[in-house]
Amino acid sequence: MFIKDYISKDFPCFSLTDSIESARDMLEDFGYSHVFVKKSHHFYGAIAQDFLYEEEGTLKDLEHQIERFAILEDNNIMDSIRLFYTFNANIIPVINKSEKYLGYISCEDIFQDLSKYPLFSELGAILTIETPARKYSMTEIANIIESNNSKFYGGFISFMSDEVIHVTIKISNENLSSIDATFDRYDYRIVEKFYSDEKSDLFKDRFGFLQKFIEI
Incomplete structure (x- = not known):
């Protein structure tokens, strides 16, 4: 690269x-x-x-x-x-x-x-979650996803202040309700979510994620 x-x-x-x-x-x-x-x-x-x-x-x-x-x-x-x-x-x-x-x-x-990489190319869900800055851990976020038998394709910090951090992540479509509940249990707040499970949404999915990426 x-x-x-x-x-x-x-x-x-x-x-x-x-x-x-x-x-x-x-x-x-x-x-x-x-x-x-x-x-x-x-x-x-x-x-x-x-x-x-x-x-x-x-x-x-x-x-x-x-x-x-x-x-x-x-x-x-x-x-x-x-x-x-x-x-x-x-x-x-x-x-x-x-x-x-x-x-x-x-x-x-x-x-x-970039669109060839799973972070952009795979069908799935895009979530933006909020966590207190003092407890931010990408490892914990990935563990929450994988403990619910979903795939973690990647993510990045899309907003950061002294108090809170927003993390935008791309995951596979499995067990999304369970993932939402687990994030809530670990005191993460879901700020935004986009679930895509149709092939016709693939281009929109990729483009939207790339737009988020270049705006950080």
Whole structure:
């Protein structure tokens, strides 16, 4: 799951001397959210699509709109999710430690890969449970699921404060009523639940879980 295994190389990194028009044309061909810019053979940053329609000239004229974000080739794909969300991007530049532009990763490629994993691909139930912060234990949560003969596919902290923690989990559909009762007995509060047992709900299930994931 390293970034270097997902790099595409068909999208160029422009120079500041290149025209805004050429960058805009390239962006329209690919349908991406940003163009990338280099300076002195090093990656410099990204310019969002909207700014390319504000004026003509060269990318130097938009230098003040450059955002500095990129990901290293030896990072994990999980590290990219916050960048997609923070910069409202569907493409992220990939660089090496010398800040040389190597290519890019797209949101579509990363999410397509993540959707293969049981956490996203398996039919099942999504629960968000609340527990006091002082007694949070993912081990205990998993044990509650498995003690009721259900499968624990994974989870993550979706909210955290000094008082409470919300944990969003994906489990199989077996014995859901018993699981609810056991969580109640162990002083967990179910904040939200979505039970899916139809194949037609699979895409909605995956997409909703991925949306929750990138919002943390």
